[in-house]
Amino acid sequence: MALPSVRIDPADDPSIQELVALRPWLKYDALDGLLMDGVPLNGIADGAGTPTWVTSAATIRARYDALAGALNEAGLNAGIHYAVKANDARATLDLVARLGAGADVVSGGELRKALHAGIPAAKIVYSGVGKSEAELRLALEHDIGQINVESAEELAMIAGLAASLGRTARIALRVNPDVDAETNDKISTGRATDKFGIAYDEAAALYRHAASLPHIQTLGLATHIGSQITTLAPFRAAFARLSDLIVVLRGEGLRVSTMDCGGGLGIPYRNEPVSSPTGLAAAIKGAFHNLDVRVAVEPGRWLVGPASVLLASVVLVKQTPHMRFIVLDAAMNDLVRPAMYEAWHGIVPVSAAAAMAPASPTTIVGPVCESSDTFARNRDLPPLAPNARVAILDAGAYGRVMSSTYNARPLAAEAWVDGGRWSITRERQPIEALWAGERLPA
Ligand SMILES: *Cc1c(COP(=O)(O)O)cnc(C)c1O
Numbered sequence: 226m227a228l229p230s231v232r233i234d235p236a237d238d239p240s241i242q243e244l245v246a247l248r249p250w251l252k253y254d255a256l257d258g259l260l261m262d263g264v265p266l267n268g269i270a271d272g273a274g275t276p277t278w279v280t281s282a283a284t285i286r287a288r289y290d291a292l293a294g295a296l297n298e299a300g301l302n303a304g305i306h307y308a309v310k311a312n313d314a315r316a317t318l319d320l321v322a323r324l325g326a327g328a329d330v331v332s333g334g335e336l337r338k339a340l341h342a343g344i345p346a347a348k349i350v351y352s353g354v355g356k357s358e359a360e361l362r363l364a365l366e367h368d369i370g371q372i373n374v375e376s377a378e379e380l381a382m383i384a385g386l387a388a389s390l391g392r393t394a395r396i397a398l399r400v401n402p403d404v405d406a407e408t409n410d411k412i413s414t415g416r417a418t419d420k421f422g423i424a425y426d427e428a429a430a431l432y433r434h435a436a437s438l439p440h441i442q443t444l445g446l447a448t449h450i451g452s453q454i455t456t457l458a459p460f461r462a463a464f465a466r467l468s469d470l471i472v473v474l475r476g477e478g479l480r481v482s483t484m485d486c487g488g489g490l491g492i493p494y495r496n497e498p499v500s501s502p503t504g505l506a507a508a509i510k511g512a513f514h515n516l517d518v519r520v521a522v523e524p525g526r527w528l529v530g531p532a533s534v535l536l537a538s539v540v541l542v543k544q545t546p547h548m549r550f551i552v553l554d555a556a557m558n559d560l561v562r563p564a565m566y567e568a569w570h571g572i573v574p575v576s577a578a579a580a581m582a583p584a585s586p587t588t589i590v591g592p593v594c595e596s597s598d599t600f601a602r603n604r605d606l607p608p609l610a611p612n613a614r615v616a617i618l619d620a621g622a623y624g625r626v627m628s629s630t631y632n633a634r635p636l637a638a639e640a641w642v643d644g645g646r647w648s649i650t651r652e653r654q655p656i657e658a659l660w661a662g663e664r665l666p667a
Pocket of ligand 1: 308310311329331352353449451452453487488489490523524525526527622
């Protein structure tokens with residue numbers, strides 16, 4: 226049973242009961258099975274089929290309130306810009322808009338989605354290393370709140386476009402603090418060798434230059450060092466460098482009124498200890514409290530990650546001489562995080578009886594023709610028969626947004642749970658949509 230890529234000892238895995246206990250929006254009912262905010266997931270699977278993403282609105286609301294509360298209690302007058310790329314479902318954007326959040330967008334498409342959801346342009350921040358001319362023009366025409374500039378080259382582009390449009394671009398410089406976020410390599414963004422932000426040693430000169438340009442209003446600085454950061458040390462290190470830079474800029478008589486602290490706060494996929502919004506607020510306060518700057522945060526994963534499950538059904542159970550494989554109807558094209566980042570997601574049966582049954586090592590895979598289409602290796606799970614349902618936990622962030630139609634698999638349906646009711650918020654993609662728009666060559 227030697228699987229070379231087993232890195233995590235299943236003996237350390239949280240049990241099904243421990244996973245559910247730490248997520249109070251989920252609960253087992255002896256008869257109805259796993260409930261989300263009181264709504265049986267079995268009922269949603271009956272109505273919507275599987276695979277289906279299911280989101281708890283109450284969980285997003287509670288997490289938003291907890292984050293806003295932590296920032297308030299730290300005495301921070303902080304703006305919250307939801308990082309749209311984590312989950313850009315219309316229902317999610319509508320909810321965060323109504324909660325009063327702004328948006329952090331990284332493409333013209335996300336900018337349009339945020340505006341369409343009713344997020345005021347003034348509360349939109351636009352980040353990203355490769356904003357095209359058309360995208361920057363869109364941002365300037367809508368007069369969005371802030372463009373986070375990631376290079377000298379981009380600053381020149383923005384200055385030129387703003388002049389030609391007769392607009393003033395409000396910008397912050399995104400600074401690369403050369404800090405290791407101690408997270409997965411693919412989602413680290415704040416090391417000197419990463420493509421993001423302006424090199425720390427060049428930031429002061431570029432800020433001085435930006436401040437001298439017509440049609441550019443320099444608001445301040447921004448940083449974002451990565452995602453799924455579970456300890457405070459990388460945040461503290463980055464914020465300390467940014468606070469030093471603010472002091473340097475002010476020493477030169479330059480105005481710095483905004484400090485955008487980015488996103489990145491991690492969540493306990495495996496019930497591991499992770500730092501809290503209270504800790505993050507303390508780190509922000511520690512670095513910037515006596516600088517009189519308006520601070521902002523850009524949370525994505527922390528707000529929406531735990532709020533959704535990917536509901537799937539067992540297609541069949543395949544016993545080989547080496548392993549018991551459970552093949553689901555969900556696959557890497559739906560949720561790519563395990564394949565792409567070797568991410569660990571809790572997987573629990575929907576049936577309460579199954580959840581109590583004795584567990585044994587199982588590998589849970591999808592039907593896609595790639596060995597990377599594996600949700601979990603060597604995971605202790607009870608026996609699950611064909612058509613049994615499972616919930617893949619913490620699938621709300623970087624889930625549906627990274628889906629593809631690989632293997633001609635239509636995009637999954639989406640359901641929304643709120644106030645004890647559920648509704649479909651996205652139909653399963655019709656198969657015809659997979660070839661609509663294609664033409665045979667002339
Ligand atoms: C992705 C991203 C975020 C959000 O990161 P999370 O880890 O989801 O909080 C925030 N800001 C920027 C610039 C990003 O690229």
